[in-house]
Amino acid sequence: MSEQTIKQNHEDELVAKQSTTSLLSSLRLPDTYSVSGGTALPLKAIYGKLNKHRFCRIHPGGGYKFRCLVVDDKDRGETYLATPNMISHLDNLAVPKTIRLAVDSTGTPKLIGEPDIDPSSRANLWHSSLKYGIERGETTWVRIQANMSAGQYEIIESANDLGEPRWPNQSMEELINDAFSGRIIDSSDHPFIRQIQGRV
Template identity: 35%
Template sequence: MLNVNDALRLPETLAAHFIPQFNIENMRVTQGFDDAPVEQKLIDIPIGKFSKTSFFRVHPDGEYTFQCWLLDLKETNETFLITQEINQLIPGLARLVRLYLATDREGNLRLVPLTLPGTNGQSNRWHVSLQHCLQLAMQKWIRIQANQPAGSYNTWEAPKLQDQPKWPTESMSELVKIGARDKIIAAADHPVIRRLLGEDII
């Protein structure tokens, strides 16, 4: 009587073809496998604030700030970094900001923009409130939430969080370049600028 196991067993010639011969020790995972020479590369750093549920810190070193012009397009939810020369072509449409390097509890980086006072020196209540929040975040883990009736941000601290954030080694200029990526406008013939100037784009 034919044994079921024998019926299911591959002939030796077929087994040799389908089952490769190798040293099983090559499959053993050693205890130090986490020490493989792998380095994480930064490929994206969003520009904007963290969500209202995220605790974050801000880099305390003034070298990790970057003053620039940002052009926000609400209709496409895009933010562009533009040069001073481009800003002069579209007066009143961009805002002067100072970018702060920040990180959340999971190590996700962001470039948080703080809008600076205009040429008249007047400060917006929201911007003043955000500045105070960013200064506090240089020392403590906090999260913020907009208080619309008050026109400012509510702040919550996390006193039990005492660990220090891990910051990247790249310079602020390098980080801004990563964050802006393809959202940098340095030429007047850029499609966005031509559209804002009322020029036909073919």
């Protein structure tokens, strides 16, 4: 095979690679693509625990911290927010927490409850380790998972830089309204209060 033929074959391979790269670039779908061909609307945040298999970030802004009373109905798997004037009906079932905004590495938003730490009460490793994990998540990607044998949460920081988090555009009020629609306890006639008082 002549030197000219080898050179020509090399040039043909380069052209083919460039064509393939160009073709692949044209095939890539944008992040906002949906099956219907329209633009994907923002995902609604839900309230709950962080996914132990996904790295997440916690929004550090004060506008995305909402301190309120949280009521967990563990029998029905429901969580409510309660107005402060309902504390006399709920007693210790209503727990003060700070609702925080988190997003995982796919951009899926979630609202989580950051526990209050009472320095005068007995130390609670579950609460203190979760609070620490949330604080770390303000500046770095973390996974938070329960370590039952240690009686606390285990915090794992990402080995690689996962980039900047994709925060939703909604305000905290809008996110909470969506997540807790129909689950606000603001009356003594609320079904949950009627249930715990035996008035059902």
